[in-house]
Amino acid sequence: MLFVLLMCLMPAFPQAAYPALGGDQPISAMADNSDIRRRIWDTVISAPRAMALSSGPTAERNAWGTWSVSTQRGKDAFYVVVAPDRAGGFPMYAQGSWIIKRSDRDGSFMQVKIFLRSDPGTFARVYPYGTRSRIDIVAYGGVLYREVIVPLSFDDVLRSPFSRLRELTADVIDWSLFAPEPPLYGDARSLESAIRVRLPGLRYADDGAIDQDGRPVLISTLSDQLPPAGLNCSGFAKWLVDGILHPLTGSYLSIATLKDRMLGWRGSSFTINFEERLDPFFGLDWARALAREAWAVFHPSRHDESPLANDVDDPPSALRVKDADPINGGSLYEAFSDNFDDVGIDVRGLKAELFVLASREPGRFYLAQFNARDKTAPNLRRYFHIAALFPYFDSDGIFRVTVFESAAETSLDRIVADRDYEFVKLVRLPVSSRFEPQSLAP
Secondary structure (H helix, E strand, C coil): HHHHHHHHCCCCCCCCCCCCCCEEEECCHCCHHHHHHCHHHHHHHCCCCCHHHHHHEEEEECCCCEEEEEEEEECCCEEEEEECCCEEEECCCCCCCEEEEEECCCCEEEEEEEEEECCCEEHHHHEEEEEEEEEEEEEEECCCEEEEEEEEEEHHHHHHHHHHHHHHCCCCCCCCHHHCCCCHHEEEEEEEHHHHHHHHHHHCCCCCEEECCCCCEEEECCCCCCCCEEECCHHHHHHHHHHHHHHCCCCCCHHHHHHHCECCECCCCHHHHHHHCCCCCCHHHHHHHHHHHHHHHHHHHHHCCCCCCCCCCCCCCCEEECCCCCCCCCCCCCCCCCCEECCCCHHHHHHHHHHHHHHHHHEEEEEEEEEEEEECCCEEEEEEEEEEEEEEEEECCEEEEEECCCCECHHHHHHHCCCCCCEEEEEECCCCCCCCCCCCCC
């Protein structure tokens, strides 16, 4: 029986991989283990170091189900882990898990990590602050909130239900970020599926796009493509937006119009000298033009607004961390740059930004323009790639991002790992369940 119990208390997944799990509840209905924490307070959580470390794994039960209680040793600390049952296993990063960190030197409390979704990238970190406590909120590498005061002692935090922490910080922390409603992403999911079905009929071609009359042309010259015709990243973005607008307008967009440079809206006296020869802002102008045309169809009253009106200009998190193992991952914060008008955000913060956008703006997708500085003088920053990003929460509540670029479906991991990308500017686009794109000549 002891062997069976020990096996059941092990994490449900190997330590090298921590996949997001479905089946989470809205954060207001998250499973709670405060009664268990109070029950094991003297014997494990606040017990002398030697006593706590000698306690073996146990299974505790409450109205929410079965929980495992175990201790783990680290380099300079040890941890008390209270994790809920998930399909017969106890992944330590399941929603509602508490991982309490204590000093290995003297047993003092250092912090507690509380998982807000069943994903190692989304958690609250609470730590002592004199007679009170402070809380940080982390999502996918972004520190969304930092050092928010909790008017409870740390001992009281460790004995309180998480709902109490939410109530005391609700004026500062937007907890609704962690309460997604998957049905709100239905149109976006339908559009994704419609795009995916048509990808086999496309192919890549440098500088390729389809003009309003159905001719495959070169974007730079508007001359006909030589067969086999195809689409580059910009041509693919146009193909996608054309497919959304055609059911409403009965026509497709003109490449000549989309190519108009938005002088005066971006750049500087330095970059103006390179407009004709290097066209450094082509990708940014192109995406903004597509967004302008799309929103003018969906909301005609917006037709005369600034071409920057659809930019994602929200300030990102000021700090970021690297996603890592659930026990002690994400402890070291580093400064993160602002969202610059002509540059965007550091690519490393893209997933966190998309998580916030998906939570707050269901029914949108985003054209992402990637830019970097040339490695040779004059080290001009140029936009050189566009991708369409669809952030959403699936039917199990798991946060996902679908990526389409250059007539193919790829992944966010591919983009973030690409060392040619430094910054990314996001532009909002509307979604529609109706999709009628142009066909590419065989």
